[in-house]
Amino acid sequence: MVKKGGGFKIAKILNDGTDNPIVNRLSLQFFDILGRNLMTLSQEDLEKIKKLLFELMKKMLKKEEAKISYLQQENLAIQKITSKNGINFQQNAISYDYPTEDLKKKFEDSLVNCVISIRKIIKIADIIFNENFEDGLGLLSKYLIRLFNKESPEIKMIKEDTPWVKELFEPS
Numbered sequence: 001m002v003k004k005g006g007g008f009k010i011a012k013i014l015n016d017g018t019d020n021p022i023v024n025r026l027s028l029q030f031f032d033i034l035g036r037n038l039m040t041l042s043q044e045d046l047e048k049i050k051k052l053l054f055e056l057m058k059k060m061l062k063k064e065e066a067k068i069s070y071l072q073q074e075n076l077a078i079q080k081i082t083s084k085n086g087i088n089f090q091q092n093a094i095s096y097d098y099p100t101e102d103l104k105k106k107f108e109d110s111l112v113n114c115v116i117s118i119r120k121i122i123k124i125a126d127i128i129f130n131e132n133f134e135d136g137l138g139l140l141s142k143y144l145i146r147l148f149n150k151e152s153p154e155i156k157m158i159k160e161d162t163p164w165v166k167e168l169f170e171p172s
Contacts, residue, residue: 022064026057045127052127056120063113070106073099111168118169137162137169 030053034046041049077099080086088095122133125140133140141162148154 020061022057022060026053026060039128041127049124049127052120052124056117056124059113059117059120063110063117066106066110066113070103070110073106074103077103115169118165137166141166 031050034041034049077097080097086096118137122137122140125131125133125143129143131139131143133143141158144158145155148158
């Protein structure tokens with residue numbers, strides 16, 4: 001007999017748990033920060049941020065998965081080529097597994113997930129600061145530089161990371 005009515009549905013959404021640093025930082029720790037009411041945000045804005053954080057977490061996990069897969073395939077290819085059986089010499093040719101196209105695809109997957117993650121971060125910043133940074137990452141960087149002390153670790157990180165992140169996010 002099946003009972004209908006309210007209740008919980010339990011579904012597995014991720015293969016990773018809170019022991020994964022990405023999951024831990026973007027769910028447990030950030031949700032804890034949001035729960036401390038350190039920012040004056042409406043419940044609706046808090047829910048939007050939590051949803052964006054969850055989407056960001058999934059993209060970062062996919063990026064990490066693509067990176068690990070890339071490294072595993074690259075290491076396997078190197079091991080094959082350096083082994084006695086990795087290269088076959090023939091009279092007029094040399095044959096070996098050439099994983100470059102597959103490695104390019106995995107690298108592109110990683111970059112795409114990074115770009116999507118940056119977009120999610122900008123949307124979260126839009127909500128937190130009640131600003132519109134959609135026009136570019138440079139606007140967010142300039143805004144953050146005005147907020148923090150010039151000697152702070154946050155400013156150091158922003159100055160070091162903004163050029164490569166902008167290149168990734170806003171290719172010319």
